[in-house]
Amino acid sequence: MPHLLEVRDLEVKFALRSGDITAIDGASFTLDRGERMGLVGESGAGKSVTGFAIINLISKPGFISRGSIHFEGNEISAYSLDQMRKIRGNRISMIFQDPMMTLNPVYTIGFQMIETLQAHQNISKAQARAVSLDKLKKVYIPSPEKRLSQYPHELSGGMRQRIIIAISLLADPAIIIADEPTTALDVTIQAEIMDLLQELCERDRMGLILITHDLGVVSQVTEKIAVMYAGKVIEYGPTETVVHHPVHPYTIGLIGSIPGTIEPGKDLKQIPGMMPTLTNIPPGCAFNPRCELAADICTKKTPVFEEKQNGIMAACHMK
Amino acid sequence: MFAFIIRRILQAVVVMLVISLVVFAIQKQFGDPVRDLVGERVTPEERQQIADKMGLNDPFLIQYGRFVKNAVTQGDLGRSFLYNKPNLEVIVEHAPATIELVLGTSLIIMVLSLPLGVYCALKPRSWLSRFTMSFSTLGVSMPVFLTAILLIYLFAVHWRILPSYGRGETVDLFGNGIWMTGLLTIDGLKHLILPCISLSTLMLPLFIRLIRSEMMEVLETEYIKYAWAKGLSPRRVWLVHAFKNTLLPVITVFGVQIGIMFAFTLLTELVFQWPGMGFMFLEAVNRADLSLLIAYLVVVAALFVVVNTVVDILYGFINPTVRIAGTK
Amino acid sequence: MKTKLQQFKESYFLYSFRRDLVAMASFVVLVIFLFIAFAAPWISPMNPYDSANIDIMNSEIPPMWMDGGSIEFPLGTDNQGRDMLSTMFYGLRTSIIIGLGAVAIQAAIGIVLGLMAGYLGGKTDAILMRLADIQFSFPYLMVAIFMSAIFQVVFGAGSFEQMAIPLLTIIIGLSNWPMFARTIRASVMGEKNKEYVEAARVIGLPQRIIMFRHILPNALTSVMVISTIQVANAVMSEAALSFLGLGMPVTKPSLGSLIRSGQEYFFSGSWWITVLPGLWLVLFVLVINLLGDWLRDVLNPKLYKG
Numbered sequence: 025m026p027h028l029l030e031v032r033d034l035e036v037k038f039a040l041r042s043g044d045i046t047a048i049d050g051a052s053f054t055l056d057r058g059e060r061m062g063l064v065g066e067s068g069a070g071k072s073v074t075g076f077a078i079i080n081l082i083s084k085p086g087f088i089s090r091g092s093i094h095f096e097g098n099e100i101s102a103y104s105l106d107q108m109r110k111i112r113g114n115r116i117s118m119i120f121q122d123p124m125m126t127l128n129p130v131y132t133i134g135f136q137m138i139e140t141l142q143a144h145q146n147i148s149k150a151q152a153r154a155v156s157l158d159k160l161k162k163v164y165i166p167s168p169e170k171r172l173s174q175y176p177h178e179l180s181g182g183m184r185q186r187i188i189i190a191i192s193l194l195a196d197p198a199i200i201i202a203d204e205p206t207t208a209l210d211v212t213i214q215a216e217i218m219d220l221l222q223e224l225c226e227r228d229r230m231g232l233i234l235i236t237h238d239l240g241v242v243s244q245v246t247e248k249i250a251v252m253y254a255g256k257v258i259e260y261g262p263t264e265t266v267v268h269h270p271v272h273p274y275t276i277g278l279i280g281s282i283p284g285t286i287e288p289g290k291d292l293k294q295i296p297g298m299m300p301t302l303t304n305i306p307p308g309c310a311f312n313p314r315c316e317l318a319a320d321i322c323t324k325k326t327p328v329f330e331e332k333q334n335g336i337m338a339a340c341h342m343k
Numbered sequence: 344m345f346a347f348i349i350r351r352i353l354q355a356v357v358v359m360l361v362i363s364l365v366v367f368a369i370q371k372q373f374g375d376p377v378r379d380l381v382g383e384r385v386t387p388e389e390r391q392q393i394a395d396k397m398g399l400n401d402p403f404l405i406q407y408g409r410f411v412k413n414a415v416t417q418g419d420l421g422r423s424f425l426y427n428k429p430n431l432e433v434i435v436e437h438a439p440a441t442i443e444l445v446l447g448t449s450l451i452i453m454v455l456s457l458p459l460g461v462y463c464a465l466k467p468r469s470w471l472s473r474f475t476m477s478f479s480t481l482g483v484s485m486p487v488f489l490t491a492i493l494l495i496y497l498f499a500v501h502w503r504i505l506p507s508y509g510r511g512e513t514v515d516l517f518g519n520g521i522w523m524t525g526l527l528t529i530d531g532l533k534h535l536i537l538p539c540i541s542l543s544t545l546m547l548p549l550f551i552r553l554i555r556s557e558m559m560e561v562l563e564t565e566y567i568k569y570a571w572a573k574g575l576s577p578r579r580v581w582l583v584h585a586f587k588n589t590l591l592p593v594i595t596v597f598g599v600q601i602g603i604m605f606a607f608t609l610l611t612e613l614v615f616q617w618p619g620m621g622f623m624f625l626e627a628v629n630r631a632d633l634s635l636l637i638a639y640l641v642v643v644a645a646l647f648v649v650v651n652t653v654v655d656i657l658y659g660f661i662n663p664t665v666r667i668a669g670t671k
Numbered sequence: 672m673k674t675k676l677q678q679f680k681e682s683y684f685l686y687s688f689r690r691d692l693v694a695m696a697s698f699v700v701l702v703i704f705l706f707i708a709f710a711a712p713w714i715s716p717m718n719p720y721d722s723a724n725i726d727i728m729n730s731e732i733p734p735m736w737m738d739g740g741s742i743e744f745p746l747g748t749d750n751q752g753r754d755m756l757s758t759m760f761y762g763l764r765t766s767i768i769i770g771l772g773a774v775a776i777q778a779a780i781g782i783v784l785g786l787m788a789g790y791l792g793g794k795t796d797a798i799l800m801r802l803a804d805i806q807f808s809f810p811y812l813m814v815a816i817f818m819s820a821i822f823q824v825v826f827g828a829g830s831f832e833q834m835a836i837p838l839l840t841i842i843i844g845l846s847n848w849p850m851f852a853r854t855i856r857a858s859v860m861g862e863k864n865k866e867y868v869e870a871a872r873v874i875g876l877p878q879r880i881i882m883f884r885h886i887l888p889n890a891l892t893s894v895m896v897i898s899t900i901q902v903a904n905a906v907m908s909e910a911a912l913s914f915l916g917l918g919m920p921v922t923k924p925s926l927g928s929l930i931r932s933g934q935e936y937f938f939s940g941s942w943w944i945t946v947l948p949g950l951w952l953v954l955f956v957l958v959i960n961l962l963g964d965w966l967r968d969v970l971n972p973k974l975y976k977g
Contacts, residue, residue, distance in 0.1 A: 118569075139579070610915065625915060631824045
């Protein structure tokens with residue numbers, strides 16, 4: 025049975041004055057209806073770019089250089105702007121990181137919600153208003169009628185993010201891509217927002233791609249997880265399995281550095297060194313300078329991304 | 344919102360008071376109102392008498408108070424030695440010419456700079472954009488008066504299709520002799536063309552660049568990216584979301600630029616012998632009419648203050664975040 | 672550790688400069704202009720400010736490539752018999768002296784006040800910025816015109832003439848300092864919260880030293896960009912003032928006054944009195960603006976020009 029979304033060998037490059045650099049060097053994963061996937065990695069690993077690539081919204085001078093993105097049976101990576109428009113905000117919605125910067129400060133919430141609906145469906149303003157109110161209630165916003173005529177700066181960060189989630193639900197999309205949705209919020213609000221997202225996806229059978237660097241959140245909310253390092257997906261599998269039995273040395277190091285996973289009294293593990301920048305990626309396996317298991321082959325040949333054990337796919341010579 | 348307006352107006356009043364005080368002090372120190380009133384051929388005793396009667400020997404602050412009161416309640420800004428009329432009357436007579444000049448120029452600027460600026464921001468590498476940007480650097484480097492002279496040569500002397508000086512035929516707009524307008528006659532309009540074009544060559548490059556760079560900055564913001572992510576049409580993203588945010592800083596600049604326009608009308612009026620306030624000002628300088636000069640200063644200052652206040656308030660209406668920020 | 676010169680040679684600054692033909696060409700032209708202005712007294716055929724050299728019988732001679740022109744006056748003469756070439760050289764010199772001088776004054780006042788406002792904050796900031804705002808709401812040219820006009824009317828044209836250059840420098844300098852103040856203040860407020868400032872404070876350095884020795888060098892890039900614009904503005908202001916008759920006197924003409932005196936003769940044929948100084952002025956301001964544009968692009972990588 026075909027997947028709802030299938031990304032295969034995705035490659036994204038940035039055309040700079042000095043030449044092209046590769047930002048995403050081969051990413052592959054799938055998503056089905058109602059499935060919740062986490063896309064994890066450090067800042068600069070390429071997770072946001074991957075998220076944007078799916079709806080072809082990579083900041084210039086970035087572009088998709090290779091690979092395929094299959095959605096609802098269509099190859100959308102080469103779609104024109106007009107074709108893509110029908111998908112964005114409609115079949116695939118995206119939630120950005122900072123709700124303050126995402127809403128246009130000079131228009132009311134109602135204005136920004138109604139226009140989204142009217143861009144995709146042939147409905148009247150009154151009908152669009154009704155749908156907007158309905159979605160606002162779904163995200164548990166108090167006094168929704170009042171919110172429609174308010175401006176973004178009049179609301180708190182948590183409320184704004186709820187409204188953004190409501191906007192993403194307006195056209196009843198098949199997938200929501202959430203790019204670090206709670207990073208800019210207070211810790212107490214973070215949990216509420218994550219719970220809300222999980223509830224909505226479960227109830228309406230929406231797919232979720234959660235892009236984050238927070239392993240703790242990912243292990244609670246998602247069913248499967250893709251770990252990215254220096255522009256590549258290096259591990260991919262069911263969340264439970266990846267968290268408790270990671271395969272790739274980087275993932276092992278990552279899991280080992282989370283306070284909750286280590287027995288009390290033991291030291292937290294740290295991975296020495298830093299993730300390379302896009303212009304300094306070492307030959308062979310990008311992780312080899314920091315890897316305990318690195319052998320000669322790791323500095324020469326790029327490891328193949330393939331099935332390893334327990335349903336996990338990883339890219340490593342030594343496992 | 345109301346508090347914001349009140350504060351702005353109060354600020355304007357304070358500024359006017361300060362300026363009028365400075366100006367009055369200069370006038371007091373260097374001016375000679377007795378001479379302005381009765382000329383040079385009076386004996387010293389008569390001068391003292393007249394000075395007393397005019398209240399010129401009263402304490403400074405009292406005189407200042409009187410000055411302000413007269414100015415505000417009766418529009419009495421002193422008397423012009425040169426024209427032998429009250430200053431305000433002289434200024435008001437010359438005002439319409441300058442106002443029409445500024446109006447015409449603003450129109451040209453708005454009509455040309457908005458579409459061009461937006462276009463240059465949306466398609467920066469098209470030949471029209473490149474051409475416009477290069478031309479604009481040149482435009483900013485050319486002094487207004489030089490452009491004016493060259494335009495006169497081209498259109499009036501060489502091709503002889505437009506007049507080279509003056510306002511042409513004017514018509515009484517309100518029927519009471521106050522506003523002589525050149526806007527209602529073909530001849531008047533023809534005379535208006537070259538001066539307005541000259542004046543606009545200075546501001547056009549500025550506005551095109553401003554609109555372009557503001558728009559480009561706006562286009563890079565998160566909320567525009569989000570608008571794209573919502574699947575809105577390009578026209579909507581550019582003209583509804585991006586444009587309004589671009590317009591806001593542009594409006595404030597426009598307000599300030601109108602002020603600059605008034606400064607440069609001086610140069611244009613000189614070249615075209617345009618009988619406006621600038622021309623009058625230069626005459627006052629040449630003939631050492633300090634009283635008229637001072638009155639002009641006060642009027643112009645008041646004008647700027649009013650324009651700036653109005654622009655600020657308008658800005659507050661359009662940009663909701665300013666109202667709250669201002670009350671902190 | 673590389674020397675400063677080596678660092679500069681390898682810097683992005685120089686790299687970008689070398690790749691931009693317009694910037695290089697402008698720079699070369701600017702250097703030529705500066706040389707001419709500096710060496711004017713030695714390289715001009717005659718001194719146009721000395722009335723002993725001027726013979727009214729020589730007036731309105733066309734440039735040497737036209738009929739009636741002569742090699743003695745390569746670019747012709749003005750309506751009083753002055754050699755155009757010499758007057759243009761001297762005029763450029765005057766413009767540059769006033770332009771640079773005025774900007775120096777603007778920068779000095781603006782930087783000091785802007786630093787104080789930005790760093791000390793609070794009441795000082797409020798008062799200084801109010802002042803700047805008020806002056807800012809009046810176009811600087813207008814302020815310069817007013818100051819010049821009042822001076823002339825009050826003290827008479829004669830004394831104005833004698834002190835023309837320093838006076839104009841001061842007038843133009845005073846009229847546009849708010850620009851510098853605002854720019855520096857914005858930069859300073861950005862720098863204020865950085866760690867090196869806090870470190871300096873903790874060590875116990877006096878405010879003056881922190882402001883001038885530590886913060887100022889870091890805030891200078893913003894100043895560099897507006898300096899070029901301001902020099903262009905100052906030169907144009909002087910030209911405008913002279914054109915209005917409120918600038919350089921007729922006996923010591925600058926480019927602006929030449930354009931003015933040439934206006935009446937322009938349409939009757941002696942176009943060179945207006946056009947040549949005009950082109951000269953435009954070229955000068957143009958190269959300054961082009962360099963300023965390039966500088967702005969180099970120092971502000973925010974906008975990716977694609």
